[in-house]
Structures are given as C-alpha cells and as structure tokens.
Amino acid sequence: MVSIIRRIVFLVCVFGFAGGVVIASPPPQSPMNTSNLIQDGGFEQEGEGWEACGNVALVDAQADGAEFVYSGRYAAVMGVEADGSNCPQLPDFTTPKQILSQQVSIPGNATAVTVSFWFRAAAGTTVDVFLANSFYQFDPGLIGVKLGTFPTDQPPGWQLYRTVLQGERLERVRGRTLRFAIVIQGGTSVGPDTVLLIDDVQVIAADGRTAASPLPPALRGDGSRPLAVIRVEGQNRWLYRMDTDGANAQLIYRGLLSNVRYPAWSHDGQRIAVVDNNTWPWPTPDPDPQNNLSASAITVINADGGDARQVYQTQSRKGSRCPFIPGPGNPTETPSLILRISSVHWLPDNNRIALTQTGFGVFCDGRLAQGGTSDILSVTPPSPVASSLAQYAARPSINRSGQVLFDGFDLSSSRSNRADGIWELTPGAQQPENRLLANSADRQPVWAPDGRRFAVVRLTTSPSADVSERTFAIMLYDRQNLNNPRMILFADHGRSVSSLSWSPDGAYLVYTLERFDGRSDIWWLDVSSGATGPVTTDGQALEAAWRPVSVSRVFLPLVVR
CATH class of the missing domain: 2.60.120.260 (Galactose-binding domain-like)
Structure with missing residues (x-):
C-alpha cells in the first residue's frame, strides 16, 4: 500500500x-x-x-x-x-x-x-x-x-x-x-x-436499507427444481428440492434421525450429498447410553431422492463415565470427544467428497473443553477411510481445475501458524502450496462456475467496529486481481448471510439470510446489478445448493426416504 x-x-x-x-x-x-x-x-x-x-x-x-x-x-x-x-x-x-x-x-x-x-x-x-x-x-x-x-x-x-x-x-x-x-x-x-x-x-430522509427487488424472469420456476434446500419442519430438518422462485417444493429425504444439513450437488448434477447428524454408534445403539454420542454421517442420494447410502461416519469417543466421581488413580475427568461434519463439497471427479470435520471436548456437566480441531478431509466411497487435505481449515470450495479455497483458522498458536482468512491450495501436487488470499474479515469462499471468480461473506465494520453492530456483506473476488474485490451485497436487511451457492451460468447466487426475528430464508442475488429478493418467505429454510448443471424438467417420486 x-x-x-x-x-x-x-x-x-x-x-x-x-x-x-x-x-x-x-x-x-x-x-x-x-x-x-x-x-x-x-x-x-x-x-x-x-x-x-x-x-x-x-x-x-x-x-x-x-x-x-x-x-x-x-x-x-x-x-x-x-x-x-x-x-x-x-x-x-x-x-x-x-x-x-x-x-x-x-x-x-x-x-x-x-x-x-x-x-x-x-x-x-x-x-x-x-x-x-x-x-x-x-x-x-x-x-x-x-x-x-x-x-x-x-x-x-x-x-x-x-x-x-x-x-x-x-x-x-x-x-x-x-x-x-x-x-x-x-x-x-x-x-x-x-x-x-x-x-x-x-x-x-428515509430508511435506505437494502430492499427486496422483483424476481427476474430468468428465475421463474420451470419445474426442474434445481435448488436442494434444508427446511425446518417442527423439530426436524429435512431435504427438499424446489424451483428458483420457491415453487414446487418437494420433500425427498428425511435423514437418519431427521437432522439433515449442508446439501451439496455432485458436479454432474446426478447426486446430492448431505450431512446426517445422528448418534454414535450408528445404527445400533450402545447398551451403555453414556456412549451414544453426537456424531455425523455423509449420506449420498440420487437427484430424485432414491438410493440413499451412508459413505462416511465420524467416530466420537466417550471420556470419563458420567457422572464423574474423582478417585484414586482417576483424579481428573477426561472429556468426551465429539466429531461432527460442518460442510461437504464434491471434487471434480464426481466421486471423492471433501468435508469439514470439527472436534471438541465436552465434560459431563456440558462444559466445553478448551481448544478444538477443524480439518478438511476427503473420502472416496465406498471406502470409509478419510485422508487429510488441510488442517486448521473449514468450508472447502473446489473448482473444476481442482483448486481448493477454504477458511483458515489459527485454533492453537502452539500447533498452527495458519492465519485466519481465505486460503488456496492445489491437492495432489508433489508439494502442495498453501496461499493466503484474503484476511480474517472474509469467510465462506465459493468458486464461481468460471473457476476464476469467487464470492465470500465479509463481516464489515459498518456502522461500527463493535461486533454487535457490524453488517455482513458479500464480496466478489477475481483471482487475477485480488486487490480490488467488489461488494455486491450489503446485508442490512437481516442479521447475517451465509451458505452461498452459484447458478450454473454464474449470473446469480442464492444465500441464507438470517432474519431479525432469528428465522432464516433463502434469497437470490443478481451478481452484476446487486438486486436481491426472497426465494422463500416463511423463515424455515436453513441453506440451499444450486444444481451446477441446467437440466430439463424432472418428475420426482412420491416415496420419501
């Protein structure tokens, strides 16, 4: 500078x-x-x-x-x-x-x-x-x-x-x-x-906050249901498909324990991977209820909702028996290790899946242990074994050239020298190089279909450095000119934005807007003009993924798994 x-x-x-x-x-x-x-x-x-x-x-x-x-x-x-x-x-x-x-x-x-x-x-x-x-x-x-x-x-x-x-x-x-x-x-x-x-x-002399725009003709529903959306139904979180105008919603997967999150389309648009939050061990509970810990699985289903199969399962580990009673030779409680999956993304070969696995310790009284882990792993079904892509990292996005963008976290200065921010790496290289592309204000990178641009969520300092008053925004980066990103959305029409997903032509994004009442909807965003508006309006949508290829109208089955 x-x-x-x-x-x-x-x-x-x-x-x-x-x-x-x-x-x-x-x-x-x-x-x-x-x-x-x-x-x-x-x-x-x-x-x-x-x-x-x-x-x-x-x-x-x-x-x-x-x-x-x-x-x-x-x-x-x-x-x-x-x-x-x-x-x-x-x-x-x-x-x-x-x-x-x-x-x-x-x-x-x-x-x-x-x-x-x-x-x-x-x-x-x-x-x-x-x-x-x-x-x-x-x-x-x-x-x-x-x-x-x-x-x-x-x-x-x-x-x-x-x-x-x-x-x-x-x-x-x-x-x-x-x-x-x-x-x-x-x-x-x-x-x-x-x-x-x-x-x-x-x-x-007016309220000048971001306001909803009319739906563009290009986003009118055509029956193809390209959006895979997680919706809240009472205590349940289920997977739906719907059109880009919110119409023709159809339930296609209820999950192992009705707690499904983070849908991701395969690059060919034929399958959807989701995170199935459940208990470990699964599917047979342990006779000792203390050992039935929170865990996650990755489930892959066909685009029509059929052929659901689990391809990976985290294996949380039980610590000291609860309630913990100190005694000779056992003076200190060992916390249970909870391993969960917080994102999934397909690699370009349409076979391997990258995932974010987070780990944290929990004591019997519910207290969290200090520290934690967040790593990006890859799994190749049907093998249940995962390999490491990046440590102290989360939320990978992978373009068709295999370049990986991810959030970096300095979770423990004694074990990691990775700075907070947006990082890039090329998996499979003889000496993979990690490059810091953007600082800690930017999060949740998502490659555009062109493999050159990427969008991020930024926590701005407007109107104040006080974090309780700061506004989220969506920034658009060009990989060849990182010094001049463009703000395409200032999200003062809600509390926060998250879960970005691109349209196949790169003209639109969908994102999750957390409303001021704490509920959330899916909104569309015109990348060129900054116009935005709701896809859903009932406050029950958690996140959406846009099918990466355009397809003709698909009739879905009536039987839901």
Missing part, C-alpha cells in the same frame, strides 16, 4: 479551504424523499460545499487510476499527510488530525435518516463519524449523534458504510441543522501508510 499512497500524495489536488464554504440550508424533504441532503456527495464538483482541515485532499481518477474512486472522477482522500493543520482544538484540548465536514439540515418530518458513503482504507488509525453540533464540536451529549467508529486497517476493496437513524437517535437530529463529519482523531500520530478514500456520501 506504500506505493499507492505515494502516488496519491504526488497527484492529489488539495481542497485548500480551511474556513470553507457553507451552503444554504436545503428545503425540507418529504419522509420518503431519497434526495441527497449533501451537496457534491460524489466530489465531482471538486469539493463544492465541503469544509476540511489537516490536508484532506481530492484524488483524480484520470491521473491515479479508477481504483482510487468508487464512481465518477474524484474522491476525497484522508489519512495521507494528516497533520492537524487549521483544525480546531476540541474542548478536551486535543486537536483532530483531519476533518471532512458539511452542513446538513434534517427535515422535521423525517421518519428515518440514512447516512452512507463508500470508503476504502488501509493501515492503522481510527475514524469517527458524526452528525455534530458544529465543525469543531463532536460531543453527542450536546446536539447530534456519533454514528460510529471504525479502524482504517481494512480488507481490500471499496466498502459501504451505512447506518439508519430511528427512535431516540432520530429524535436527536430531526429538524436540526448539523454537521456531517468524518474525523481522524489520530492521537499523537497517524501512520505514514494510513489512507482513507471517501466517495458517494449520502444523507437521506
């Missing part, structure tokens, strides 16, 4: 207005008017209406390259050479390193206020965002609100910062003329590599 910053420093055009220009207050907006209350939010008028101090500058995409703006020609750049010049001293006798600010009047009849901007950042300092009393007063105990704080040490790519003011926070700003302000407090210094790019700033 150092070379990029030097280019910015050399080519930027400094705002040069310590005092700045204050624009007239805009007229009141209707509650649902989404007109931007900010003047020159995209900086295309070269900073008209903005005030700044501490060497805030503009970056020109025509000189520096399009990656330094989100849209248009200009973006604001902060962090670079931040020295507090012309910045006011605050009541606590500190001086901010930089301020970018504009006066904004909030309509008195606003039912919500949404504040958003696109940003890209690197290297370490913190950023505060306010609707403040004035250019120099950032105490929300007076007038206004502090919208959030986030670090500039960020993963690559442009990200959306967005927060919606309602309730008490809305009452603090409604009908007032305030200052939208982005502030780098900086402490004693701002690192030489710190950079914060800002573009497309918006303050609107």
